[in-house]
Each structure stands twice: as C-alpha cells, then as structure tokens.
Amino acid sequence: MSADPGLTGTPGDQPGVPALLLRSGRTSARSVKELVIRLLLQVAAYSTITISLGILFVLVRETIPFFAAVAPLEFLTGTDWTPLLEPRQFGVLPLVAGTLLVTLIAGLFVIPVGSLTALYMSEWASARFRRVLKPFLEILAGVPTVVYGYFALTVVTPALQIILPSTRVFNALAAGLVVGIMIIPTVASLSDDAMRAVPRALRDAAYGLGATRKEVALGVVFPSAFSGIMASYLLAISRAIGETMIVSMAAGSTATITVNPLESIQTITGFIVQVSLGDTPHGTTSYQTIFAVGLLLFAMTLLMNMVSIWIRDRFRDSY
Amino acid sequence: MHTPKNTGHFARSSAMRHRSERRFRTLALLATLAGVLALVTLITGILNDGVAWISSGFFENYPSRSPRRAGFHAAIYGSLWCISFTALIAIPIGICAALYLEEYSKRGRLHRALEILIANLAGVPSILYGMLGLIAFVRMFDQFDEGASFLGMPLPLGRSVLAGASTLVLLILPVIIIATREAIRAVPDTLRQAAFSLGATRWQCVRHHVLPSATPGIMTGIVLALSRALGETAPLIMIGALTYVAFVPESPFDPFTVMPIQIFNWASRPQEDFHHLAAAGIIVLLMFLFTLNGIAVLIRNRADRRLGKH
Numbered sequence: 001m002s003a004d005p006g007l008t009g010t011p012g013d014q015p016g017v018p019a020l021l022l023r024s025g026r027t028s029a030r031s032v033k034e035l036v037i038r039l040l041l042q043v044a045a046y047s048t049i050t051i052s053l054g055i056l057f058v059l060v061r062e063t064i065p066f067f068a069a070v071a072p073l074e075f076l077t078g079t080d081w082t083p084l085l086e087p088r089q090f091g092v093l094p095l096v097a098g099t100l101l102v103t104l105i106a107g108l109f110v111i112p113v114g115s116l117t118a119l120y121m122s123e124w125a126s127a128r129f130r131r132v133l134k135p136f137l138e139i140l141a142g143v144p145t146v147v148y149g150y151f152a153l154t155v156v157t158p159a160l161q162i163i164l165p166s167t168r169v170f171n172a173l174a175a176g177l178v179v180g181i182m183i184i185p186t187v188a189s190l191s192d193d194a195m196r197a198v199p200r201a202l203r204d205a206a207y208g209l210g211a212t213r214k215e216v217a218l219g220v221v222f223p224s225a226f227s228g229i230m231a232s233y234l235l236a237i238s239r240a241i242g243e244t245m246i247v248s249m250a251a252g253s254t255a256t257i258t259v260n261p262l263e264s265i266q267t268i269t270g271f272i273v274q275v276s277l278g279d280t281p282h283g284t285t286s287y288q289t290i291f292a293v294g295l296l297l298f299a300m301t302l303l304m305n306m307v308s309i310w311i312r313d314r315f316r317d318s319y
Numbered sequence: 320m321h322t323p324k325n326t327g328h329f330a331r332s333s334a335m336r337h338r339s340e341r342r343f344r345t346l347a348l349l350a351t352l353a354g355v356l357a358l359v360t361l362i363t364g365i366l367n368d369g370v371a372w373i374s375s376g377f378f379e380n381y382p383s384r385s386p387r388r389a390g391f392h393a394a395i396y397g398s399l400w401c402i403s404f405t406a407l408i409a410i411p412i413g414i415c416a417a418l419y420l421e422e423y424s425k426r427g428r429l430h431r432a433l434e435i436l437i438a439n440l441a442g443v444p445s446i447l448y449g450m451l452g453l454i455a456f457v458r459m460f461d462q463f464d465e466g467a468s469f470l471g472m473p474l475p476l477g478r479s480v481l482a483g484a485s486t487l488v489l490l491i492l493p494v495i496i497i498a499t500r501e502a503i504r505a506v507p508d509t510l511r512q513a514a515f516s517l518g519a520t521r522w523q524c525v526r527h528h529v530l531p532s533a534t535p536g537i538m539t540g541i542v543l544a545l546s547r548a549l550g551e552t553a554p555l556i557m558i559g560a561l562t563y564v565a566f567v568p569e570s571p572f573d574p575f576t577v578m579p580i581q582i583f584n585w586a587s588r589p590q591e592d593f594h595h596l597a598a599a600g601i602i603v604l605l606m607f608l609f610t611l612n613g614i615a616v617l618i619r620n621r622a623d624r625r626l627g628k629h
Contacts, residue, residue: 021592037522038423044415044425048496050435052490055447056453077611116350124344125351136355142543142608143361144550146579147601150586154594155364212340223557235442242444244553245579249586269553276449276557287610298443305442309435 015299037308059298062291070286081255081266083289084280094255095293096267098172099300102247105176105261106183106240111181111233115222118229121188122195141185149249152178157250163240164260170252173261178250179243181234186314190235193222227315238304241296244269270296297315341376365605369598376597381565382581386592391600397480397560398549398607401577404484405491405548412488413495415511420496422525423505426621441493449557452486457558462518473572478559481571486554491544498540502533535622542615546608552579 067075070090078091121130156174160167167173196222206216222229252264253274266274272290280287375583380390423428452458467474476482506529514524530537555577563584564576578600585597 007466025576028397034520036523038419041415041419041423045417045419045433045496047412048433048440050415051451052436052440052454054489055443055451061448069470071529085530112396113353115349116347117354118349119482120351122343124347130621133351133355136358140358142546142550142612143358144551144552144608146552146583146586147361147365147605149360150582150594150597150601151364153586154598155360179393181354184357188354212336214343214569217343220569240446242446244446245583250586271554272446273556274449276453276559282356288494291450294447296337299448301442301444302439305434305439308442309438 003286013297027226037046040073048067053230055298058297059291062288063295066285066292067286069288074155078316079257081271083286084278086142086274088286092268092293092296094257094272095266095268096296097257098251098255098270099241099267100245100252101172101259101261101265101319102176102179102267103237103240105173106180107233109177109180110183110240111189112121113234114184114232115189115191115229118191118195119217119222121192123213123221137185137188140181143182143190145182145245146249148178148182151248152167152250160262164262168262168264170253170254170264172265173260175247175249176261177250178246179240182243182246183239186236186239188292191225191229194225194232197228199226227311230314234304234308241304242269242301244273248273268293272297313318320527326337332389336607364619365598365601367598368595369600369602371379371593372599373602377439377596377603381554382563386590386596387453387584388535389593389596391562391578391581391603393567394576394578394600395603397564397575398577400480400571400575401483401487402549402569404481404571405487406545408484409488409491409495409544409548413492413541413544414499414537416492416497417496417503418525418530421500422521435491436539437496444553445490445551446553446557448486448490449554451489452554452558453481456482476572478561478574479572480568482558483555483560483575483577484571487548487551490551490554491548494547495541498544499537502536502540503529505536506532537618538616538618538622542611542618546611549607549611550604552577552578552583555580556583578607 013289023124038108039169050142059169075092075094079093080089080091080222081094121133125133152174157169157171159168160171160174202220202224203216206220211219247267248270253266254264255266255271258265260274271293275287275290324571376388377390378395379392380388381393383389417536420430420433426434456476457478463474472481473479476485510528510532511524514528519527561574561576561579564574566573568575582600582604584596585593585600
C-alpha cells in the first residue's frame with residue numbers, strides 16, 4: 001500500500017486509540033480486535049530483530065572466552081592455523097586467504113559471464129528467448145548447494161585434471177568455478193533488472209546518433225545501470241564468501257596461504273563444517289574457534305550486504 | 320550521458336563498427352549459453368551417475384555400510400518431517416510480519432531500519448543460522464538440566480526435528496517476508512480505497528481484500544522459500560543432524576537426517592559406489608524440488624484464472 005501509510009484505523013477513526021475506544025460498544029469491540037491483530041502482526045515483524053540480535057549475541061558470547069585464551073592480534077595476524085592439532089596455532093589468515101581465493105575465482109568467472117548474460121538478455125534477446133532463458137536461470141538459482149558440491153567434485157575436478165594434470169583432488173579452482181556458476185543468476189537477474197530500468201529514451205537518443213547496439217549497450221545502458229550492476233556484484237560476492245557446501249566438498253581442508261588455485265585450501269565456512277562434523281569437545285578453545293571465525297565471516301558478509309543495499313537504494317531510479 | 324570523447328568513433332568505418340557489434344553480440348550470447356550449458360552438464364552428469372541406482376530398495380532401505388544395501392528412506396522422511404514443521408512455523412509468522420510492514424507500519428525511521436535489517440538477514444550465510452540454531456535451540460544456552468521438559472516438550476530441544484525446523488525457520492523467514500511484501504504491494508490501492516469507503520476496518524480490508532488478491536504471489540514466494548529450506552545442508556550439519564539414521568522420526572522431538580545431509584555424506588566417501596548413491600539421492604531431491612515448484616505454478620495459474628473471472 002502507499003496511499004496513506006499513516007492510516008492505522010478506518011479513515012473516519014483517524015487520530016488514534018482513545019477516541020476509538022470511546023465509541024459505541026460495537027465499534028469498541030471492533031477496535032479492540034483491530035488493536036490486538038495489529039499488535040500480533042507487529043510482534044511478528046519485530047521478531048526479525050530478535051533473529052539478528054540472536055546471531056550477533058551467540059557469536060559474541062562464544063567468542064569472548066576464545067579471545068580470553070587467544071590474543072585477538074595473534075588471531076587476526078597469525079599465518080598458521082592448526083587449532084585442532086598440537087602445537088595449536090590460531091592465526092586466521094590462511095582461512096581468510098582460502099576464502100578470498102575461492103571468492104576471487106568465482107568473481108573472475110561470474111562478473112564477465114553474468115554481466116554479458118544480463119546485457120544480452122536486456123539488449124539483444126527477443127521476448128521469446130527471454131521466456132526460454134528465465135526458467136534456466138531460476139533452476140540454476142534453485143539447485144541446492146550440496147548438488148553443486150557434488151558437481152564440482154565429480155565433474156569439474158576430473159575435467160580440470162585432464163587439462164591441468166597437477167590439479168589436486170580437492171582444489172580451489174573447481175570450487176571457485178562452481179561457486180561462480182551458482183551465483184550467475186544473482187548477477188544476471190539483478191543486473192538485467194537494473195539495465196531494463198534504463199529509460200528507453202536514453203537508448204533511442206544514442207540510436208538516433210547512429211550508434212550500434214553494442215555501442216548503446218556498453219556506452220549508454222551499462223554506465224546508466226552501473227549502480228544496480230555493482231549492487232549485484234557485491235551481493236554475489238557476499239554469497240560466494242558465505243558459501244559452505246561447495247567449498248567443504250571440493251576445496252579440501254588444508255588451511256594454507258597460497259595463490260595456486262590447483263592446491264587444496266580451506267575456507268572459513270569449510271573449517272566450521274570440519275569442526276562440527278568432528279568430535280572436538282564443546283567448551284574447549286578449539287571448539288570456540290568456529291564462533292570466532294563465524295563472527296569474522298558475519299562481519300565480512302554484513303559489510304558487503306550493507307554496501308550493496310546502500311548502493312541499490314541510494315542510486316535507485318536516479319535518471 | 321556518455322558522449323564520444325573524440326571523433327575517432329565516427330572516423331571508424333561503419334563496416335568495422337558493425338563487425339565489432341556482431342563479435343560482441345556473439346560473445347554475449349556465448350556467455351549466456353555458458354550458464355545453460357553448465358546446468359545441462361550438471362543434470363546429465365547426475366542422471367548418468369545415479370539413474371541406475373534408483374530402485375524400490377533405494378526408497379525403502381536405511382543407510383548401510385554396503386552401498387548395494389543402502390537407501391534413502393530415513394532421509395526422505397526426515398526431510399518431510401523437517402519441512403512440514405518449518406512451513407507450519409514460518410508461514411504464519413512470515414505473512415504476519417509482511418502484512419505489518421506493508422499495511423500497518425508507519426513509514427518512518429524504524430520502518431526503514433526494519434527493511435534494511437530484513438534485507439541484510441536474507442544475505443547472512445546459512446551456516447551462521449546453523450550456529451544460532453545450535454546454541455538457541457539444540458542447547459538452549461545450556462540453561463536446562465538434563466531431562467528437563469515443558470508441557471511434554473524436552474528442553475533443550477537437542478538434535479531433534481523441531482530444532483532443525485526452527486533453525487530453517489530463521490533462515491527462510493526473511494525470504495518469505497520479502498516475497499510476501501512484494502505480492503501485497505502488487506495489490507492495487509483502489510481495492511483498499513473501495514473497502515475503506517464502505518466502512519471496512521483495516522483488518523477487514525486486509526483479510527477480505529488484500530490477502531485474497533495477494534495469495535497467488537504469496538504462495539509462490541512461500542513455495543520457493545520452502546524449496547530453499549528443503550535443499551539446505553550447512554545449517555543442519557551445524558546443529559548436528561545425524562548422518563547415520565536407521566529409523567524414521569515419530570515425533571518432532573526425535574533425531575533425524577535430511578536428504579541433503581545424506582547426499583553430502585555419500586558424496587564425501589572415497590568409494591565410487593557411494594557417489595552413485597549420492598547422485599541417485601540428488602535425483603530424488605531434485606524431483607521433490609521440481610514438484611514443489613510445479614505446485615507453485617499451478618496455484619498461481621488457477622488463482623489467476625479465478626481472479627480473472629471476477
């Protein structure tokens with residue numbers, strides 16, 4: 001609704017509760033019911049605050065004892081990560097490096113592929129082609145991540161091993177590529193929306209000057225829709241950082257700092273899964289590490305999402 | 320807007336520009352088809368690996384160390400139990416929250432903050448919801464002694480169906496709220512104005528006019544959210560849903576496993592035969608997802624027809 005957001009009762013009952021309750025018995029019973037319903041809906045909406053605070057509370061609550069045992073500086077700058085084995089080392093950088101490597105591969109794949117898909121759909125594709133393509137993108141977006149993990153492990157890695165024989169069974173490249181495939185719909189759909197929102201008049205002006213479709217696409221549409229496209233990139237990257245099943249199945253569990261995508265690595269999410277599948281006793285510092293790295297993951301994705309939402313809202317419809 | 324910075328653009332021959340146009344168009348088409356190709360490869364690969372392993376035994380057997388005797392029974396039933404409770408809890412809360420935000424809430428700073436919060440929640444990695452579920456539902460902040468219960472409900476919830484479902488509720492609630500709000504927003508304002516002009520209260524207007532018109536959109540959103548919950552793995556691993564379950568849950572307080580976890584378990588084993596089992600499991604899981612989506616499309620089409628007739 002949008003006509004009058006401030007409208008809370010019936011139009012005649014406007015300025016508020018007490019006036020409503022002073023009416024005839026019938027109206028009063030009615031307005032009590034209205035109030036109760038309103039309250040109920042409000043509680044449901046505010047429950048989302050509880051969820052957010054809950055996530056933050058749980059992560060912080062379990063991280064505090066961790067930081068009592070491990071210095072925060074050692075955690076954030078250390079380059080050795082062996083929290084489950086003696087001698088225990090709690091330097092998180094190898095996990096961060098693994099996460100960023102996978103994210104980088106996924107980004108290098110999805111940014112050109114997703115953007116070109118969006119450009120093609122908005123500038124060249126016929127209505128019929130779009131109708132055929134949309135369901136494909138929807139299915140791609142709906143495939144469970146465990147299925148993508150299986151795909152990375154049993155199809156992509158063996159294919160890579162044929163092309164690049166030094167590829168390990170578990171490697172960052174296969175995981176990153178499949179994460180990239182997973183987020184194609186995020187980039188393509190959101191960028192397509194942004195490009196289709198570019199007014200027709202802008203395109204027509206360029207065509208009138210004799211521009212070709214490509215010149216219009218790259219010179220007019222892409223720059224005009226850039227804020228929306230950027231927002232889609234950030235959202236996709238945030239999803240890549242938080243992706244769990246693909247990396248735990250295909251990227252391995254070797255926490256190392258490397259730029260070689262054919263090596264086995266470990267991401268933040270992969271480590272969390274490894275610990276929760278294992279038999280690390282609760283309450284130990286080794287177990288609390290998952291909450292410390294979880295908090296780090298939360299901070300990284302939150303930052304991405306915030307910037308993405310901010311860009312989207314800030315520049316929406318600003319033609 | 321963009322203006323050519325130099326006259327080079329115009330100096331280049333038209334033929335050259337059109338050649339470059341065709342090249343770029345082909346490139347963009349190829350990129351578009353790359354996604355389609357990936358999906359086709361994925362589906363055919365999985366069908367190829369798993370179809371032969373789908374038999375009546377696969378549906379009836381419990382997990383086993385011997386691949387030939389292993390089955391998906393416990394996982395299928397566990398998923399159905401889990402998703403039913405997820406739906407039961409998430410749908411009413413999600414719709415109520417969306418109704419409040421669209422039809423009741425004043426557009427102020429608080430409203431804006433809630434919107435941003437929900438958009439952010441939708442982007443929180445699912446594994447973090449698993450951590451919240453682990454502490455808040457499975458262990459309930461360690462506030463209860465062993466054997467404590469409330470109205471016949473064991474506390475803490477432990478690794479039960481209810482704990483898993485509650486965790487998935489947290490995860491899909493933002494998705495349901497966002498989809499429901501969009502469906503409600505699509506209801507034309509004239510409908511509301513007509514109801515108010517006849518003296519309807521806000522709830523009467525919502526109950527009899529807004530909700531019925533928005534139902535198809537809401538249903539579609541809910542089904543998509545539930546299919547996401549059905550395919551989720553990470554948060555349920557986090558709360559400790561079991562991987563070796565030789566029984567079907569009989570109450571919401573029983574331990575359980577779900578299809579994605581069983582698939583993950585099989586796919587993580589080195590033996591080739593277990594990979595075939597994983598592929599067979601994936602085929603069954605995808606069948607469930609396609610059926611759910613088919614139902615969503617049917618509901619939408621039927622509702623469109625009904626509303627169209629009025």
